[in-house]
Amino acid sequence: SMNGYPHYMLKEIFEQPDALRNAMRGRLNDQDATAVFGGLNLTPQQLRSVERIILTGCGTSWHSALVGEYLIEELSRIPVAVEYASELRYRNPPIENNTLVFGITQSGETADTLAALNETKRKGHRSLAICNVVGSSIAQASDGGVYLHAGPEIGVASTKAFTSQCCVLAMLALFFGRMRHMSFETGGRIIEDLRRLPSSVEQALTCDSEVRRVAQKYQDVSNVLYLGRRYNFPTALEGALKLKEISYIHAEGYPAAEMKHGPIALVDAATPSIFIMPRGTTYDKVMSNMEEVKARGGPVIAIASSDDTEIRKIADDVIMIPEVPEFLQPIVSVIPLQLLSYHIAVLRGCDVDKPRNLAKSVTVE
Numbered sequence: 143s144m145n146g147y148p149h150y151m152l153k154e155i156f157e158q159p160d161a162l163r164n165a166m167r168g169r170l171n172d173q174d175a176t177a178v179f180g181g182l183n184l185t186p187q188q189l190r191s192v193e194r195i196i197l198t199g200c201g202t203s204w205h206s207a208l209v210g211e212y213l214i215e216e217l218s219r220i221p222v223a224v225e226y227a228s229e230l231r232y233r234n235p236p237i238e239n240n241t242l243v244f245g246i247t248q249s250g251e252t253a254d255t256l257a258a259l260n261e262t263k264r265k266g267h268r269s270l271a272i273c274n275v276v277g278s279s280i281a282q283a284s285d286g287g288v289y290l291h292a293g294p295e296i297g298v299a300s301t302k303a304f305t306s307q308c309c310v311l312a313m314l315a316l317f318f319g320r321m322r323h324m325s326f327e328t329g330g331r332i333i334e335d336l337r338r339l340p341s342s343v344e345q346a347l348t349c350d351s352e353v354r355r356v357a358q359k360y361q362d363v364s365n366v367l368y369l370g371r372r373y374n375f376p377t378a379l380e381g382a383l384k385l386k387e388i389s390y391i392h393a394e395g396y397p398a399a400e401m402k403h404g405p406i407a408l409v410d411a412a413t414p415s416i417f418i419m420p421r422g423t424t425y426d427k428v429m430s431n432m433e434e435v436k437a438r439g440g441p442v443i444a445i446a447s448s449d450d451t452e453i454r455k456i457a458d459d460v461i462m463i464p465e466v467p468e469f470l471q472p473i474v475s476v477i478p479l480q481l482l483s484y485h486i487a488v489l490r491g492c493d494v495d496k497p498r499n500l501a502k503s504v505t506v507e
């Protein structure tokens with residue numbers, strides 16, 4: 143049931159603190175300052191010998207794969223490649239020995255992701271799933287994997303599956319990091335950061351009324367740009383996909399610095415840009431991108447850290463999110479983007495839970 147919420151999507155957005163708690167339950171080990179997974183079905187020797195990781199999926203799950211690339215490379219220093227499942231299955235890329243392939247999927251039924259995993263398995267590579275639906279086709283076809291435990295996701299637009307996937311990928315990055323160079327102290331700090339995450343997401347959800355105000359202001363636009371850097375670049379792609387899917391507004395996500403290589407030509411008074419720019423290593427660079435957009439007359443919405451008072455002087459609208467370490471930012475910064483697409487879609491009279499032309503599981507290629 144919808145528990146008093148008008149749509150499944152809104153219910154599932156607000157379920158995210160609990161979904162994250164469920165994803166982490168029993169998987170954080172303080173004694174060894176690492177994460178534990180029961181179903182990888184690999185020996186410590188096999189895990190130790192992993193030299194490369196391929197993350198594959200479609201749509202939103204492909205966006206969490208991009209977050210996973212940044213997480214695993216930063217925390218465990220294992221090279222990661224991200225492939226669209228639909229490309230991986232036909233492109234026939236060289237896959238070296240000791241490569242581990244993860245198929246990321248909410249439904250576990252996506253035809254292209256299943257085919258990509260089967261193809262890599264056929265070639266003799268270990269193929270694991272990061273999956274929500276227990277016993278699904280992909281869960282069965284893989285050699286092992288990690289369940290999200292996010293509970294059923296009914297709304298067609300994926301929300302809690304995305305944040306749960308990012309959380310599982312952060313735990314995997316911790317796990318592989320601790321099998322290599324990562325110190326006990328760093329592992330312990332990451333565990334603490336992860337434990338605080340559900341309450342940070344709870345706090346982020348309090349931006350809902352502010353987001354609704356911003357949605358009212360921009361509900362009639364035809365184009366929106368989403369810009370972010372590093373961990374917030376995949377978030378930009380995900381924010382744009384959410385808006386396209388359920389409100390049918392054209393949106394594009396870019397790494398913020400790519401703006402000046404073309405997309406800035408789109409900026410005009412009718413095209414808002416959403417900058418996802420909580421405090422972090424590229425904050426100043428993204429700020430100058432934002433000033434460039436302002437100088438060309440483009441409206442600017444900033445998703446910013448709650449203590450960032452300066453940004454109000456430049457951005458037309460600011461949505462505040464709580465401060466978390468950079469590697470966890472996508473999980474918090476996507477919250478206002480999910481809510482923004484939801485409120486705009488409702489204001490435009492769109493069928494939020496069943497957008498036109500889309501199905502929850504894409505079981506044909």
Ligand code: F6R
Pocket residue numbers: 199200201202203246247248249250251252255298299300301383384387502503504
């Ligand atoms: C986005 C969305 C789709 C799915 C994609 C993959 O909101 O719902 O882009 O993310 O079809 O689905 P799964 O994760 O079930 O493989």
